[in-house]
Amino acid sequence: MKKWLPIACLFASSMALAQQNPLDQQLQQCLDKESSTTGMSQCYGTATKAWDKEMNTQYNQVMKKLTGEPKDKLRSAQRAWLAYRDSWNAASRSYFLSSQGSMAALSIGAQSVSLVRNQALMLQSLNKGSCANPDDC
Known part of the structure; x- marks a missing residue:
């Protein structure tokens, strides 16, 4: 029984990885390959840029759907979030x-990724029109 435990853990961790967003997978794969602080810091920088691009994509898609007050409020909220992020x-x-x-550098990089990732996912939840599923928010 005990000899199957490592295999079960490996299977469970690969299933969790498979359910992650592809950008999260790319970050994890990059971090797994790097052994230096500089290399890992570059992984976080690349991931932050990728999540920033996704955030902008989600924002632009939502903005195309909105008019009037909802559009103005989202624009204002996003500008306030950008100031908060900085x-x-x-x-x-x-x-x-x-x-x-x-x-x-690693802590700063991880926090930067997390901030932008979370905002991208919040905008994605608006884009989907629902936050009923916690994974959408």
């Missing part, structure tokens, strides 16, 4: 650089 990134960069030394 402010948060500055604050986290300051904190991590003062407390983590060489590992700060």
